[in-house]
Amino acid sequence: MTRTDSAFISRRVFERFTAIVGALVLTAMVFVASDVHAASMASTADGIVVKYSQEEIKNEADAERVYRKVKSAARKACGLDGGFLNLGERTRAERCYEETLADVVRKIDRPQLTALHDSKTSKVG
Numbered sequence: 001m002t003r004t005d006s007a008f009i010s011r012r013v014f015e016r017f018t019a020i021v022g023a024l025v026l027t028a029m030v031f032v033a034s035d036v037h038a039a040s041m042a043s044t045a046d047g048i049v050v051k052y053s054q055e056e057i058k059n060e061a062d063a064e065r066v067y068r069k070v071k072s073a074a075r076k077a078c079g080l081d082g083g084f085l086n087l088g089e090r091t092r093a094e095r096c097y098e099e100t101l102a103d104v105v106r107k108i109d110r111p112q113l114t115a116l117h118d119s120k121t122s123k124v125g
Contacts, residue, residue, distance in 0.1 A: 011086070018079050018089075049073065050104060063112035067120075070108075074100040 050073050052066050075081050078096035085093060098121075105117040 015089075050108070052108070057108075057110040057112055060112060060116065063110070063116045066108070066110075066113055067105075067116050070104050071101060074104065 050066070050070050052069070057063050057066055074097050078100060079085065079089070079093045080097055102117070102121070105113055
């Protein structure tokens with residue numbers, strides 16, 4: 001086995017392991033979300049579950065708190081919550097994170113949260 005073959009095999013094993021761990025985390029998040037009481041809502045996007053109530057997003061401080069929850073869940077689901085990633089894996093994980101974050105914010109559809117997300121992601125250029 002050459003060094004190139006070994007690196008390829010290691011990368012494939014890591015990718016499969018990461019996918020399995022991600023699926024387990026998402027499954028656990030779904031089970032946790034199933035215990036949400038009737039006054040709460042959950043917004044899902046590709047397995048991301050964020051618990052919040054409609055009344056929870058009334059001002060900028062509330063939006064910031066929910067936004068932190070969404071960012072944390074998106075980072076975990078996309079594999080950015082720790083561990084070494086090579087350049088290609090990191091690029092894919094960051095793209096996943098950005099797309100997932102935007103999708104969840106869009107699905108929650110609260111003006112304060114959308115404005116906060118837009119202000120944090122707008123590109124100056």
